[in-house]
Amino acid sequence: MAAEPIIELKNICVTFKEDKRDVHAVDHVDLNVDRGDIYGVVGYSGAGKSTLIRVINLLQRPTNADASVKVNGTDLLGLDASKLRGERRKIGMIFQHFNLMQSLSIADNVDFALKKAHLSKADRKKRVAELLELVGLTDKADDYPAQLSGGQKQRVGIARALANRPDILISDEATSALDPKTTVAILDLLADLNRKLGLTVVLITHEMDAVKRICNRVAVMEAGRLVETGDLLQIFSQPEAPLTKDFIDTTTHLESALAAVNQQAAIKHLQVGSVLVQLGYQGESTDQPLITELYRRFEVSANILYGNLEILQGTPVGNLLVILSGTPKHTEQALVFMKEQRVSVKVLKSGTEEVSVHD
Numbered sequence: 001m002a003a004e005p006i007i008e009l010k011n012i013c014v015t016f017k018e019d020k021r022d023v024h025a026v027d028h029v030d031l032n033v034d035r036g037d038i039y040g041v042v043g044y045s046g047a048g049k050s051t052l053i054r055v056i057n058l059l060q061r062p063t064n065a066d067a068s069v070k071v072n073g074t075d076l077l078g079l080d081a082s083k084l085r086g087e088r089r090k091i092g093m094i095f096q097h098f099n100l101m102q103s104l105s106i107a108d109n110v111d112f113a114l115k116k117a118h119l120s121k122a123d124r125k126k127r128v129a130e131l132l133e134l135v136g137l138t139d140k141a142d143d144y145p146a147q148l149s150g151g152q153k154q155r156v157g158i159a160r161a162l163a164n165r166p167d168i169l170i171s172d173e174a175t176s177a178l179d180p181k182t183t184v185a186i187l188d189l190l191a192d193l194n195r196k197l198g199l200t201v202v203l204i205t206h207e208m209d210a211v212k213r214i215c216n217r218v219a220v221m222e223a224g225r226l227v228e229t230g231d232l233l234q235i236f237s238q239p240e241a242p243l244t245k246d247f248i249d250t251t252t253h254l255e256s257a258l259a260a261v262n263q264q265a266a267i268k269h270l271q272v273g274s275v276l277v278q279l280g281y282q283g284e285s286t287d288q289p290l291i292t293e294l295y296r297r298f299e300v301s302a303n304i305l306y307g308n309l310e311i312l313q314g315t316p317v318g319n320l321l322v323i324l325s326g327t328p329k330h331t332e333q334a335l336v337f338m339k340e341q342r343v344s345v346k347v348l349k350s351g352t353e354e355v356s357v358h359d
């Protein structure tokens with residue numbers, strides 16, 4: 001099915017005037033999200049993620065004249081206040097600190113979002129019950145926010161955000177205050193809602209693990225700009241920007257593994273014909289047949305020092321740190337062979353010491 005754009009941001013700038021200087025929180029950004037995407041925007045604190053994402057529903061207006069904000073094909077910048085309020089109802093939002101009303105019961109917190117929905121009292125009650133069931137909180141309807149755990153509070157936030165049947169849900173660091181297990185449960189709920197309701201999700205986070213778990217597309221943001229955008233698999237297997245590599249390392253731990261590996265004597269004194277390589281592969285090419293093949297074809301042996309295998313969007317993505325050893329010519333042939341197998345090969349170190357006959 002052809003991708004259908006649902007969010008089209010073009011040339012977005014947001015500049016805040018501080019005392020004596022301008023803060024370019026968002027600096028000439030284009031962002032396109034397709035219907036049904038779970039789109040992750042990842043970046044460190046202060047990168048401009050929240051500001052950018054608030055532009056989608058114009059809680060934050062671009063400060064340049066030539067920006068364009070289209071949602072569901074509608075140019076939001078061209079709408080009057082009342083029409084904009086209508087369009088905003090089609091965009092739900094959830095936040096890190098839940099923003100629940102402490103004096104209202106869980107059911108009433110959700111019901112509050114239906115104030116402008118023009119439903120009868122009975123229909124509102126029915127809708128609230130449906131929403132609480134959707135997020136697994138039916139038995140908490142009469143409780144108050146203070147009685148709930150963080151994860152349950154965020155479920156209320158999600159139910160409230162979905163009250164008006166939005167097409168888009170924006171999640172602004174919604175799992176940042178939660179423990180890892182609860183984070184996973186909330187992310188899985190978002191993925192489930194994406195599938196069940198066809199909901200498009202924009203997920204802002206500083207945690208690559210969250211992106212990895214549920215997103216199909218990713219934008220990496222730094223100092224107001226998108227430094228890299230792409231499909232999850234592409235970004236994970238072939239990151240280009242240094243910041244993207246940093247973020248990916250927070251989940252694969254390849255850099256820290258490499259630092260430890262570099263301390264090993266075998267690496268410090270790598271022999272001629274031996275190379276330390278980083279191999280990256282996805283899909284069919286799994287490590288074991290490949291390594292067997294290297295020996296069979298070239299008599300090059302492979303010593304795996306570190307391996308990381310993940311399943312991203314149902315596809316295995318692997319990273320290995322390996323010492324390959326053989327004659328210099330055979331090792332070279334083995335490297336060429338692996339590249340032909342569509343394995344990404346990065347030589348990290350080549351041997352310089354002659355093999356001692358006593359070794």
Ligand SMILES: Nc1ncnc2c1ncn2[C@@H]1O[C@H](COP(=O)(O)OP(=O)(O)OP(=O)(O)O)[C@@H](O)[C@H]1O
Pocket residue numbers: 016017018023024025043044045046047048049050051052173
């Ligand atoms: N209302 C404001 N007035 C002035 N500066 C602001 C305002 N809002 C944000 N900024 C500045 O804009 C930059 C981007 O902030 P923003 O909150 O969008 O980043 P972020 O990536 O979402 O980070 P965090 O996760 O910490 O919120 C920061 O330098 C911030 O200080």
